[in-house]
Amino acid sequence: MATSSLSVTGLRKAFARPAVDGLDLHVAQGELYALLGPNGAGKTTTLRMVAGLLAPDAGRIEVNGIDLARDPAGAKRSMAYLPDDPMLYGKLKPTEYLEFVAGLWGVEAALAEPRARELLDWLDLTKHAHELTEGFSRGMKQKLALAGALIHEPQLLILDEPLTGLDAGASRQVKDLLLSHVAKGGTVILTTHILEVAERLAQRIGIIQHGRLIAQGTLDQLRHQTEADTLEDMFLQLTGQA
Amino acid sequence: MARPGSALWLLCHEVRMFWYTTLSSKNVKDPRGFHWRLIAVWLVLWALLHAGAWFVVRAVSGGEGDAPQQLVLAASVLLVATFLFMLSSALKSSVEVLFDRGDMDLLLSSPLPSRNIFSVRLAGVVLGVASIYLLFLTPLAHVGALQGHPGWLALYPVLLGVAAIASAIAMLLTLALVRWLGARRTRVVAQVLGALAGALLFILSQLPNFAVQSGEGGQGMLMRAAQNASTIDARSPLWLPGRALLGDPLAAAIVGLAALAAFVLTVTLTHRSFTRGLQLAASATTTRKAAAGALRFRFGQGLAASIISKEWRLILRDPQLISHVLLQLLYLIPIVFMVFKKDGTAPLAVGPGLTLLCGSLSSSLAWIVLLAEDAPDLLGSSPSDARTIRLAKLAAAIGPVLALVCLPVLWLTWRTPVSGLLAAFTICGITFGSALIVMWTGKPGDRGSLMRRAQGNGARSLFEIAYLLGWAGLAFLLPYAASEQETGIGTVAGIGAASAVVFGVLFLAWFFRHRSG
Numbered sequence: 001m002a003t004s005s006l007s008v009t010g011l012r013k014a015f016a017r018p019a020v021d022g023l024d025l026h027v028a029q030g031e032l033y034a035l036l037g038p039n040g041a042g043k044t045t046t047l048r049m050v051a052g053l054l055a056p057d058a059g060r061i062e063v064n065g066i067d068l069a070r071d072p073a074g075a076k077r078s079m080a081y082l083p084d085d086p087m088l089y090g091k092l093k094p095t096e097y098l099e100f101v102a103g104l105w106g107v108e109a110a111l112a113e114p115r116a117r118e119l120l121d122w123l124d125l126t127k128h129a130h131e132l133t134e135g136f137s138r139g140m141k142q143k144l145a146l147a148g149a150l151i152h153e154p155q156l157l158i159l160d161e162p163l164t165g166l167d168a169g170a171s172r173q174v175k176d177l178l179l180s181h182v183a184k185g186g187t188v189i190l191t192t193h194i195l196e197v198a199e200r201l202a203q204r205i206g207i208i209q210h211g212r213l214i215a216q217g218t219l220d221q222l223r224h225q226t227e228a229d230t231l232e233d234m235f236l237q238l239t240g241q242a
Numbered sequence: 243m244a245r246p247g248s249a250l251w252l253l254c255h256e257v258r259m260f261w262y263t264t265l266s267s268k269n270v271k272d273p274r275g276f277h278w279r280l281i282a283v284w285l286v287l288w289a290l291l292h293a294g295a296w297f298v299v300r301a302v303s304g305g306e307g308d309a310p311q312q313l314v315l316a317a318s319v320l321l322v323a324t325f326l327f328m329l330s331s332a333l334k335s336s337v338e339v340l341f342d343r344g345d346m347d348l349l350l351s352s353p354l355p356s357r358n359i360f361s362v363r364l365a366g367v368v369l370g371v372a373s374i375y376l377l378f379l380t381p382l383a384h385v386g387a388l389q390g391h392p393g394w395l396a397l398y399p400v401l402l403g404v405a406a407i408a409s410a411i412a413m414l415l416t417l418a419l420v421r422w423l424g425a426r427r428t429r430v431v432a433q434v435l436g437a438l439a440g441a442l443l444f445i446l447s448q449l450p451n452f453a454v455q456s457g458e459g460g461q462g463m464l465m466r467a468a469q470n471a472s473t474i475d476a477r478s479p480l481w482l483p484g485r486a487l488l489g490d491p492l493a494a495a496i497v498g499l500a501a502l503a504a505f506v507l508t509v510t511l512t513h514r515s516f517t518r519g520l521q522l523a524a525s526a527t528t529t530r531k532a533a534a535g536a537l538r539f540r541f542g543q544g545l546a547a548s549i550i551s552k553e554w555r556l557i558l559r560d561p562q563l564i565s566h567v568l569l570q571l572l573y574l575i576p577i578v579f580m581v582f583k584k585d586g587t588a589p590l591a592v593g594p595g596l597t598l599l600c601g602s603l604s605s606s607l608a609w610i611v612l613l614a615e616d617a618p619d620l621l622g623s624s625p626s627d628a629r630t631i632r633l634a635k636l637a638a639a640i641g642p643v644l645a646l647v648c649l650p651v652l653w654l655t656w657r658t659p660v661s662g663l664l665a666a667f668t669i670c671g672i673t674f675g676s677a678l679i680v681m682w683t684g685k686p687g688d689r690g691s692l693m694r695r696a697q698g699n700g701a702r703s704l705f706e707i708a709y710l711l712g713w714a715g716l717a718f719l720l721p722y723a724a725s726e727q728e729t730g731i732g733t734v735a736g737i738g739a740a741s742a743v744v745f746g747v748l749f750l751a752w753f754f755r756h757r758s759g
Contacts, residue, residue, distance in 0.1 A: 053619055092555060099539055099551075104621065
């Protein structure tokens, strides 16, 4: 059995009502896992708990074998989280932003500098490297935030709606970067409302509703389970929206 | 009802939005209702101002008939000072109208004529600028009218007229700056000009301090200037502002006509520039070209250094913060004069002045650095120790404050070592403590709400004020005690009381700190 990069057991979180309700989730190393669900299903809450930004009411989260509750710094060292609307510092330049993020993760200069150059180049941001980020488009901001998330070469990459608002070119660049991360043995867990992205990129798909995982598997396994042809039909059928 | 799309209709919309966003109730059940508590506070304040005005007017009005010469002079000075403060506020409002209003895209994409949009925005600036002065000065007019000076009610149109002139000048200046310097630089320059205009009167009041070498002294010079001014005939055009304020029909009519002309001409001549300025402002963040040159990084600085350099970059690139700090620095001017003055009063006055300045600056910077974090998720998801991050941020906030006062303190220490060292002690105490109080009790917000950070956080404001006063007391009493041959019981008691306030407030702030942080 493949080593688990992320292991979530019995996760619970309630605000006014339960947002995540006894969720179990296991994502193997080198896997790209897509977490789908209707609005308010608990996807973002789950990811924020995994990223250590929200304390769960109950349950256990392990990142690369490290218990997040016991050793948060150790767990966070090997992962990166990208929220759906990443906040950058408008008055910083991309180079300065990457320096700051590298400082937060304690990345050595010898490793960070070539990595930063490579990422800026790959994401087509080098020519904007001396501009303040306040003037960036949504796509450019998203790409820079992704570069920041990858600067310390995390094993686990957690992305909340990473492709929303990106144009076709930027979307392709981000998808290529994610596939390359997985090809190198990294793990990606992402949420998306663009089902075609999950269909084409993800090795496994999980569908969450009312804070519970209601279905999980490869596309073929889900097809078999629902007898629907497309992921859209499967999703609508499983969530009762058909 | 005004016709939809007309200037009046748009003005009604502006007033309604001002009400919803500023004055209406914060009650979630009735979010647009009257904010009764706020209104009651203002009404009580207004009534008290009327009571105070009653005594002031009785003392200065000098019976019925023509206003005495000195009253005309005082009214002129008052109106000129009001104009300068209004100009300062109007510059800030013009920048806000151009850069910070989120509804301009909607308005400009509508078929409304740009002239209507501009005239309503300018009228909004005029009303906003005039309102606070109307609140504080109209009690004098009301009481004056009751005591036999009905002409004093001219204060209403005269103040509105002066506000219109100040707003027209501010808007023209802002639009000219956009044209000459571009939208990005205009924002910084206009904020700085606004701060300077507001402090101009204060700076002018310090000019006599240059005359210390003449042996006459600053106060003597001011007295002589006032005596000379009082010999100028009250009918001189120089006193036209004062006569207008006191109800002289011709003078008031001149001010009114000048205001109307300024408003109409500004709208007629520059409404297209306004639209162009808005477009430039909207695109200012996207048109900046990348500077040529190879990629240069400074990785490997370590966590604390990364955080400090990030915070300092953000501080240096924040125009609002720069103008705010600059305004506070202007108040260093008299302190600087005292430091270099060769008499015995310097050590006693400089310490408290510098101490208060550092406390206020430290509090502002600490709030920006510690609580106006743009990317809390990034920090939260990093493996960095939250305590180290907080300490680095604290260092980033107090570093610039201590660097700024380093030179005057060193100069003071060189001249009077004991006073200098005591000032260094109180400055360090207030700078660290003010930042700690903000860190423990402050409420997070966005950088733009720096000036409104005290809203809804009364306890913290109280802590800050008490802490500032406590240290200011110590900064005055400690050098005073050091200079005395025999320290009196009153001085000792004062030092004890001030110390108790300082440490008591710090303890309370720590005790009531946000436990979650």
